[in-house]
Amino acid sequence: MGAAFCTGCGRPPAACGGCARPSDPWRYCPDCGRWLAVQVTPTGWVGRCRGCGAEHHGSHQPPAGGAPVTG
Amino acid sequence: MSGVATDRHGDDPISAARRALVDERRQLTLDELAALAALPDEDVPALAEAAHAVRVAWCGDTVEIEGILSAKTGGCPEDCHFCSQSSRFETPVKALPLLSDDEVLRAARETAELGASEFCIVYAVRGPDERLMAHLERLVPLVRREVGINVAVSAGILTEDQAARLRGVGVHRYNHNLETARSFFGRVVTTHTWEERFETCRLVREHGMELCCGVLLGMGETDEQRIELLGQLREVDPAEVPVNFLDPRPGTPLADRPLVAAMEAIRWIALFRLALPGVILRYAGGREVTLGDLQEMGMTAGINALITGNYLTTLGRSPQEDIVMLKGLKMPIGTLSKVI
Numbered sequence A: 001m002g003a004a005f006c007t008g009c010g011r012p013p014a015a016c017g018g019c020a021r022p023s024d025p026w027r028y029c030p031d032c033g034r035w036l037a038v039q040v041t042p043t044g045w046v047g048r049c050r051g052c053g054a055e056h057h058g059s060h061q062p063p064a065g066g067a068p069v070t071g
Numbered sequence B: 001m002s003g004v005a006t007d008r009h010g011d012d013p014i015s016a017a018r019r020a021l022v023d024e025r026r027q028l029t030l031d032e033l034a035a036l037a038a039l040p041d042e043d044v045p046a047l048a049e050a051a052h053a054v055r056v057a058w059c060g061d062t063v064e065i066e067g068i069l070s071a072k073t074g075g076c077p078e079d080c081h082f083c084s085q086s087s088r089f090e091t092p093v094k095a096l097p098l099l100s101d102d103e104v105l106r107a108a109r110e111t112a113e114l115g116a117s118e119f120c121i122v123y124a125v126r127g128p129d130e131r132l133m134a135h136l137e138r139l140v141p142l143v144r145r146e147v148g149i150n151v152a153v154s155a156g157i158l159t160e161d162q163a164a165r166l167r168g169v170g171v172h173r174y175n176h177n178l179e180t181a182r183s184f185f186g187r188v189v190t191t192h193t194w195e196e197r198f199e200t201c202r203l204v205r206e207h208g209m210e211l212c213c214g215v216l217l218g219m220g221e222t223d224e225q226r227i228e229l230l231g232q233l234r235e236v237d238p239a240e241v242p243v244n245f246l247d248p249r250p251g252t253p254l255a256d257r258p259l260v261a262a263m264e265a266i267r268w269i270a271l272f273r274l275a276l277p278g279v280i281l282r283y284a285g286g287r288e289v290t291l292g293d294l295q296e297m298g299m300t301a302g303i304n305a306l307i308t309g310n311y312l313t314t315l316g317r318s319p320q321e322d323i324v325m326l327k328g329l330k331m332p333i334g335t336l337s338k339v340i
């Protein structure tokens, strides 16, 4: 199932085809489109949604050509 | 080699620079550096090779690894036009509260496990207030004791008293970037002056901390201004110079600037080494997006340290990729200090 909202700008897919960059953690919640409170550390990042309470995690930039390491 | 002019020894300017720095241990003049900056692109590999020889002659082959942590993200009152943490711009990076001691300790342990010898704790502030000073006076000894890693701090503009207090609690290095040349600074920051930054750099050294003083290339400064910056870095005489390349941040005034071209980045890494032969020259933010597959070439163009893993608000590549790269280059990981 694809994300309901763009993690780069928080807009629905009809408005944004995906502007998130590999060098950025998610900034918006894919579930509700609200802004995430994001803490980056050397080994990863965590984003807590102010809207639905979901917590999203990731690690680093994907290797060149690889899929983003996020979840 | 291209048909560049020769000097009185019959050398081309790259060989002359190498001889001055390796054989004679003589620093290059800013005019000599400007001449190297003007060489055509096809000379960049030879320039990089000379810079690598200078790095090995002055600093050896050891590479120092550091991890950095944003312990207070966003909401900064300053207006540095490249920064997503300024409260003056509409960016997706919003203010977060100060991290707890436990959160910082966890990140420090994870950083040490990556093979890093230096852990830099960074605060998005103009300078420390008394609450932040009290936090640092508690936290820095705690991290040193519990994790056994060198602790660096970056918390903006310092007063004399604050510099003395940070030294007193064991801050190994203090980071305060000049970012760019004095003549360009006013174009990218209006809420504080270049001179204020210079003064904090001076205080850091005066109070016995190692100075980490970085730059950010690609904001629209000219080659002449980069040479000017090299002269100004020599004046502040840092132990370490992190080299950042602009990764244009959405919502900031520099959002639409192009990336520095990869070969131009290699040229300037080499020129920084040739200008500052004994410093710890560190790969910092923007290296992945700017250099891509050429990151290994930077390691043989003068770089002898890196920030591994993620940055303050953006992601780096996996630390494992750096370890594999260093193994392939046969460069040992260890601690460094400035060569006089």
Ligand code: SF4
Pocket: B076, B077, B078, B079, B080, B083, B084, B085, B086, B123, B124, B125, B126, B156
């Ligand atoms: S002082 Fe530091 S955190 Fe604040 S806007 Fe400037 S670069 Fe960003």
Ligand SMILES: [Zn+2]
Pocket: A006, A007, A008, A009, A010, A011, A016, A017, A018, A019, A020
């Ligand atoms: Zn988008």
Ligand SMILES: [Zn+2]
Pocket: A029, A030, A031, A032, A033, A034, A049, A050, A051, A052, A053, A054
């Ligand atoms: Zn949500």
